[in-house]
Structures are given as C-alpha cells and as structure tokens.
Amino acid sequence: xxxxxxxxxxxxxxxxxxxxxxxxxxxxxxxxxxxxxxxxxxxxxxxxxxxxxxxxxxxxxxxxxxxxxxxxxxxxxxxxxxxxxxxxxxxxxxxxxxxxxxxxxxxxxxxxxxxxxxxxxxxxxxxxxxxxxxxxxxxxxxxxxxxxxxxxxxxxxxxxxxxxxxxxxxxxxxxxxxxxxxxxxxxxxxxxxxxxxxxxxx
Amino acid sequence: xxxxxxxxxxxxxxxxxxxxxxxxxxxxxxxxxxxxxxxxxxxxxxxxxxxxxxxxxxxxxxxxxxxxxxxxxxxxxxxxxxxxxxxxxxxxxxxxxxxxxxxxxxxxxxxxxxxxxxxxxxxxxxxxxxxxxxxxxxxxxxxxxxxxxxxxxxxxxxxxxxxxxxxxxxxxxxxxxxxxxxxxxxxxxxxxxxxxxxxxxxxxxxxxxxxxxxxxxxxxxxxxxxxxxxxxxxxxxxxxxxxxxxxxxxxxxxxxxxxxxxxxxxxxxxxxxxxxxxxxxxxxxxxxxxxxxxxxxxxxxxxxxxxxxxxxxxxxxxxxxxxxxxxxxxxxxxxxxxxxxxxxxxxxxxxxxxxxxxxxxxxxxxxxxxxxxxxxxxxxxxxxxxxxxxxxxxxxxxxxxxxxxxxxxxxxxxxxxxxxxxxxxxxxxxxxxxxxxxxxxxxxxxxxxxxxxxxxxxxxxxxxx
Numbered sequence: 001x002x003x004x005x006x007x008x009x010x011x012x013x014x015x016x017x018x019x020x021x022x023x024x025x026x027x028x029x030x031x032x033x034x035x036x037x038x039x040x041x042x043x044x045x046x047x048x049x050x051x052x053x054x055x056x057x058x059x060x061x062x063x064x065x066x067x068x069x070x071x072x073x074x075x076x077x078x079x080x081x082x083x084x085x086x087x088x089x090x091x092x093x094x095x096x097x098x099x100x101x102x103x104x105x106x107x108x109x110x111x112x113x114x115x116x117x118x119x120x121x122x123x124x125x126x127x128x129x130x131x132x133x134x135x136x137x138x139x140x141x142x143x144x145x146x147x148x149x150x151x152x153x154x155x156x157x158x159x160x161x162x163x164x165x166x167x168x169x170x171x172x173x174x175x176x177x178x179x180x181x182x183x184x185x186x187x188x189x190x191x192x193x194x195x196x197x198x199x200x201x202x
Numbered sequence: 203x204x205x206x207x208x209x210x211x212x213x214x215x216x217x218x219x220x221x222x223x224x225x226x227x228x229x230x231x232x233x234x235x236x237x238x239x240x241x242x243x244x245x246x247x248x249x250x251x252x253x254x255x256x257x258x259x260x261x262x263x264x265x266x267x268x269x270x271x272x273x274x275x276x277x278x279x280x281x282x283x284x285x286x287x288x289x290x291x292x293x294x295x296x297x298x299x300x301x302x303x304x305x306x307x308x309x310x311x312x313x314x315x316x317x318x319x320x321x322x323x324x325x326x327x328x329x330x331x332x333x334x335x336x337x338x339x340x341x342x343x344x345x346x347x348x349x350x351x352x353x354x355x356x357x358x359x360x361x362x363x364x365x366x367x368x369x370x371x372x373x374x375x376x377x378x379x380x381x382x383x384x385x386x387x388x389x390x391x392x393x394x395x396x397x398x399x400x401x402x403x404x405x406x407x408x409x410x411x412x413x414x415x416x417x418x419x420x421x422x423x424x425x426x427x428x429x430x431x432x433x434x435x436x437x438x439x440x441x442x443x444x445x446x447x448x449x450x451x452x453x454x455x456x457x458x459x460x461x462x463x464x465x466x467x468x469x470x471x472x473x474x475x476x477x478x479x480x481x482x483x484x485x486x487x488x489x490x491x492x493x494x495x496x497x498x499x500x501x502x503x504x505x506x507x508x509x510x511x512x513x514x515x516x517x518x519x520x521x522x523x524x525x526x527x528x529x530x531x532x533x534x535x536x537x538x539x540x541x542x543x544x545x546x547x548x549x550x551x552x553x554x555x556x557x558x559x560x561x562x563x564x565x566x567x568x569x570x571x572x573x574x575x576x577x578x579x580x581x582x583x584x585x586x587x588x589x590x591x592x593x594x595x596x597x598x599x600x601x602x603x604x605x606x607x608x609x610x611x612x613x614x615x616x617x618x619x620x621x622x623x624x625x626x627x628x629x630x631x632x633x634x635x636x637x638x639x640x641x642x643x644x645x646x647x648x649x650x651x652x653x654x655x656x657x658x659x660x661x662x663x664x665x666x667x
Contacts, residue, residue: 076374098292110296121345122338126298152300178373178661179345197297 038157115192117182133160243318246327258496274311326607348653361627361648376654382622389620423449436528488601536576551639583615
C-alpha cells in the first residue's frame, strides 16, 4: 500500500511537470506566432498613439497653457522656451520609432500625421492610398480606412485613422497659422489623419 | 629582336615589377609612411588631414556604401541631431518617401558628400546634384509666393537654406528679427557654465577633488616636482586651484580602488578629458583635433591648407598648445594662441578690427568676460550644448568647424548676440568684409529677410480681412 502511494506521487509529480512544461512551451509558442492580424496591430498601435497624444494635450499642454497659464506651447519651442505642440510631440515619436525600427527589422512599422490641408506641404498625402484614405476618413466620420499598397518593392498594410479637432485650440491654432490652406476648422472636424504602415511582404 | 635582347627585356620587366611591388608594399605597410599615393583623387578640405588614415573611412575592404555610411555617422552623427536636423534619416526611411529616394538617395551621406572627386567638389565639400532641393520642393512657390521664379541654384545661398539645419533661419525667426539694428542695445555673450552644473557632470571626480579653494600649501605634487615657483604660482592663480583641482588631478590617474598612479611630468589630453570630456570630444571633431580622433599624430600647421605662420609650422595641436599648462589662461587661448599659427588675411586683419578694440577694452578695464570679441567668440562660440539627454550647459564649443561651412552657421551662435540679423547675414555673405575682419559695413544684401517680410505682409493682410 505504501509502495502504491509512493508510486502515485511520482506519477502525479511527473504529470504536473509535463503539463507545466507543455504549458510554458505553448505560451511561448503563442508569443512567437503571428496570431495578430496587421489590422488588429494597426488598431492597437493607433489606440496607444491616440491616447498618449490626448494625455499630452489635456494633462500637459491644456493644463499648463490654458488652465495654469505657466508656459506657452509653440512650434518654435526651443527659441521660445515653450512646450512642443501635440502634433510635434507625435511627429518626434514617429521619428524615434523610425530610428529604432531600423535597428530592429523584426518590429517594423511606421506612422505619420497627414492632412488634405497640411500646414507643412510635405505632410500632404503622397501615395494613392494616402489620398484615398484621408478623403475617406473625412467623408465617413467615425470610420477607418484600410488597404494594402506597394512602395519601393515592399507590400504594406496601410491604415488611415481620422484626426479630429478635439479642443477649440486645435482648430484655432490651425486656422490662424501662416501656412494653413484652410481657416474654418471647427471642433469636431476631421483635420487630417494618422497613417500607419506595416510591411506584410517583400 | 634577338633571343638575348628578349631575355634582357623580360629581366628588366620582372625587376621593375618587383621594385614597384616593394615600393607599394612599403607605402602601404610602412609605419608613418604617407598613404596618399593610393588615393584615387584628392580629399576635400574637410578631410584632407586624414589622407594617412584610409581605414578611418574604409573600415572594411570588402564592404560597400554601407561601410562608408557608418564611417560618416561615426564622426558626423551628432551633427545630424544637434542642432535640430530638418531632414533626418527617419523622415526618408518612411515608406511614403520611397519614390523620392529613387531620385535622390537621401539615406546615404555619399549622395551629396562624395570624397576623392575634386573635379565635382563644390564649396564646403559638397558634391550634391545642383537640383537636389527641386526634387521635393518643386512647388515651393505655392507655399511661399515670394519664392516664385527663383532658380534652384539659389536655395543654399548664404543666409537662406541649409539642408541639415534648415530650422536655424526659419521664416518666423527672420520676421522676428527683421528690423533689428546693426548693433544690439545690450551686446554680450552668454556666460559659460561649469562649476554651477558640476553636480550633474557624473564623470567629474567629485570625491577626490571636492569644490573648495586650495591654498599654496595644499599642493600635493611630490617635492621634486614642486621646485618651479612659477608653475606653482600659475596653478594657484587659476580656476583649478580655486575649484579644488590639485596637482595630482592632472599628473596622476586613479584606478578603480582610487589609488594614485606614479607621477607624470607631462600628462596628455586624457588628463583634461577626465573633467572636460565634452570639450575634448568636440575638439576632436574639428580640424584642430580630427587627426587625434583617428589615431594619427596631432595636427601641425604645416599640414593646413590655410596660410599659417612658418615659425609655428611644426607646433603640435593638443589642449596645451592653446591653453598652455598650469596657467590655462583663456584670454591667451582666445586670441594669441590662434594668431600664433593662423596667418590668413582675415586673421592678420583682426588686430585692426573693431572686434579687437572691444577685446582690448575688456582686458584693460578688466571688464566682464562677455563684452570683448575674440577669435574664439565667433569661431569657438559659447553654445547651449546638450551634453547628454538630461544635461544642457553653456560651454565653449571646441569644434571650431561647427560654425563654418557654411559660415552662416555662426549667425545664431555668435553674431546675433551683438548684431541685428540683417547685418549679420549681409556681413557673412561679404567676402571683402570677411577678409578685412569686419572693418566696415556689408556691401552685400541677402534677400532672405525681404522674402520673409513679403510673405508676412501677405499673411497680415489676410488676417485683417
């Protein structure tokens, strides 16, 4: 009886270890396998970008500039010792990601902020997907645009998300800028779009 | 031809070939022997000092463009970040610019900066296609009506655009300073910061040499090295003694256990680097120190392309060449040290210039260190330098090349502290005025401010409507 009990413990322990090892192997396998679609990944990335920018706009820029009135935000933030504009903060992040992604080809994606009415003309849509996507998110409020396109011999999954004027200051800043081609933005208007690209082949 | 003659010719050919191989082998492998013979063409003004350090750029004999690219970034990478680069690599890596890269590969430095091609090398060492800006900015007239009809060859005119630092003279900046007078009401240079930020300079040996004023009997040099009274006095009168930097700080090194090494009568630049690392680092990026950066012997004026004093031809350039040892007199380093070597028209005219009068006035009246204008005021300006991601301090930029090529780079770091923007842009575009060391007013007028004014007026009219 004693022998049987001992044997049961060995069998039980062996089963437990086997299940544990299999579980770890399965978990690591799930982590390495591409079970997330490019669309889900783009949506997730956009959710992070959008939230981070909203936090920066509300908790930092709006609070310190409008509410506390302790500092201003300016496009020429270095010369004017000011906060960077939310759009600049977004762009600087995109540039840093581009630098990091170049060193980590496994984690490759890019994103940019563009508009049909860009202040800097270099941010006007350049590819057919960008032109079509930006128009789509303006005409179809609340909807995103997804497509694939080939650029430089590589096929990309391209997603375009509407960039909406969430606060009066977003609209007024764009309306009053020297280089703006459109001066009648209102809160709630789609002013541009976030374009995210994920390489899928090539 | 007889058989005998043929044999003789073959023998001569073989011997000549062996001789040639030996000569090339000696040139290639000989220590300290110039490698210039292997160059496919002369190097540009910026790199000519490196002709004996082929391996500093050609790090791998079998690599392609990417090897050269890495070499460029190794030395110039920082210049693509500081000051703000408006054309960063990350911008061109964006897939949306793939079609643009097919025309001009802006990801590779060699697209605009090819070496060994003197026949196509333009001013400032550029070999860029002359229409390089046009490929992306052909429709600039729509954005900037004042630019309609301008030739693409005018983009990089003095006081206009600079590819890597296009933000230095941006439109709003031109507008803000467009009516500034020739002389600013309160001309002064920024004060340097070192002691005030010492706590944040992590590599500084705080524990061994805390900030305190040292007295004569505090000197920790061994007795045998402490005999020269003038050296002792020089040290005592400097900022070093005033800040607690004892003799051992320079003449001895410390290991991990904080034990002092044996005394070194003639310490090298590595001693300076212990506390002034950023200054030394910047020095090695400029023409004064670039040879040291690639492991060559120090630069000597005899190797310079600019006219130099013959008497100084064989002086070696290190920290002490300009600062001297023990006294470290920055007044001497800022003028006399420069003029000891430099003998071009601009340098020789300095002592007849208004800038020098101000400098003398400062010395005579023992005025504040920000009222005179020395050679260093313009060529080694005091800049707000990002030492790392978390510390910015005003320091003397010892990379004097950073304010030149083009010279308009010094507008914001130097000129504008004392002069109006329009005057500064014009002065730096006037070759004659540069040669007489700014003894007069500029006769050249650069249009950039006029264009910004025109665009600004249009904007104001639009806003008023």
